[in-house]
Amino acid sequence: xxxxxxxxxxxxxxxxxxxxxxxxxxxxxxxxxxxxxxxxxxxxxxxxxxxxxxxx
Numbered sequence: 607x608x609x610x611x612x613x614x615x616x617x618x619x620x621x622x623x624x625x626x627x628x629x630x631x632x633x634x635x636x637x638x639x640x641x642x643x644x645x646x647x648x649x650x651x652x653x654x655x656x657x658x659x660x661x662x
Contacts, residue, residue, distance in 0.1 A: 607636070613656045620655040627659065634662040 610627055614620040628635070643654040 608633070608661055610659045610661070611656065612658075613654060615653060615655070617655045620657055624657050624659070631659075631661060636660040636662060 612620055612623045612627070614623060624638070637660045639658045639660075641656050643656070645652045645654075
């Protein structure tokens with residue numbers, strides 16, 4: 607069993623990265639976990655979009 611972790615600042619970038627991985631993955635996908643984190647830095651909101659793919 608293996609994992610691949612993606613961390614992007616925009617949801618479209620995460621979507622592209624995950625789709626590229628899935629197109630080229632030769633193993634069996636077991637699960638995909640998705641998470642969004644939000645923080646405030648000064649007056650700016652910072653978003654973190656991440657996904658973990660568990661595969662064989």
